[in-house]
Amino acid sequence: MMGNQVTQPGDISERARKLHFSSLVVDTHCDSISREVDKGQDLGTDTGEGHLDLPRIRAGNLGVQWWSCFVSAGHVPENRTMDRTIALLDALKRMCQRHPDDFEIALTAADCRRIVAEGKHAAVPCIEGGHAINDSLAALRLYHELGIRYITLSWKDVNYLIGPCNLDYSTRQPVHSTAQGLNQVQGDTRRALRYVARTGM
Numbered sequence: 001m002m003g004n005q006v007t008q009p010g011d012i013s014e015r016a017r018k019l020h021f022s023s024l025v026v027d028t029h030c031d032s033i034s035r036e037v038d039k040g041q042d043l044g045t046d047t048g049e050g051h052l053d054l055p056r057i058r059a060g061n062l063g064v065q066w067w068s069c070f071v072s073a074g075h076v077p078e079n080r081t082m083d084r085t086i087a088l089l090d091a092l093k094r095m096c097q098r099h100p101d102d103f104e105i106a107l108t109a110a111d112c113r114r115i116v117a118e119g120k121h122a123a124v125p126c127i128e129g130g131h132a133i134n135d136s137l138a139a140l141r142l143y144h145e146l147g148i149r150y151i152t153l154s155w156k157d158v159n160y161l162i163g164p165c166n167l168d169y170s171t172r173q174p175v176h177s178t179a180q181g182l183n184q185v186q187g188d189t190r191r192a193l194r195y196v197a198r199t200g201m
């Protein structure tokens, strides 16, 4: 609604459609790459399920997608977070290699603009959940070298980088001193944040 004038739904839809299809459309999160690993699907084809595949990327004019390597916290007790992350990142890169006319890995904003201008979809790798580094800042640095361009500090679980200020990371038990809880996450979390800020991750 603009002022006292009621805009008809059809007008909104048509305006929105024109705006959408004349824009560089960016979506900052999807977990779909796990379907390549777990179900053997090729997201460069019509998979008929899930949220995303190439036909729907084309139909929706989705220029840039941040493709998340989502590692369930269930992998933490078995120390399987890093190999799961690598498997997902590898699947994303191989999907792009299988469909070079449709997908390309993008590592910078300039990459995204160039790839979309060439009529392809720009795939930006990222990680959901700080537990994916398996308590290792070295892993964080190497993930960046492998192409990861964002990592969320947490999914929903306490991990090496972050957690509730009243929970002890090593025991997962509540601690009584809030200051004690804060201290445990400050050191490496600060180093991690400085690293991602410096690199633009």
Ligand SMILES: [Zn+2]
Pocket (backbone or CB within 6 Å): 029, 030, 031, 068, 070, 128
């Ligand atoms: Zn997710």
